Amino acid sequence: MPRGDASDSSQHMENETGITLFDGLIWGGAALSLLGFAGLVWCIVIVWRARRAQLDDAQMRDVMSRVLPLNLGALFVSVIGLMLVIIGIFLS
Numbered sequence: 001m002p003r004g005d006a007s008d009s010s011q012h013m014e015n016e017t018g019i020t021l022f023d024g025l026i027w028g029g030a031a032l033s034l035l036g037f038a039g040l041v042w043c044i045v046i047v048w049r050a051r052r053a054q055l056d057d058a059q060m061r062d063v064m065s066r067v068l069p070l071n072l073g074a075l076f077v078s079v080i081g082l083m084l085v086i087i088g089i090f091l092s
């Protein structure tokens with residue numbers, strides 16, 4: 001007769017490789033978070049290069065206006081990845 005504890009339910013969710021759905025959610029979220037972090041670093045590098053080039057105000061505003069959507073997108077991807085990691089941890 002099955003005991004009915006949490007280990008029984010997690011064993012049924014494992015596939016042949018021994019990785020659960022929640023492990024995939026955690027690792028996928030971590031990869032997504034790292035991708036977003038790389039995007040944030042890329043945005044920092046672009047702005048840093050523009051500052052070192054000592055651009056005038058109009059050119060600097062142009063660089064910043066092009067980088068801002070990339071920055072927000074990278075931040076969004078990173079936050080979604082962290083949310084997936086937390087959901088995977090809570091549900092596993």
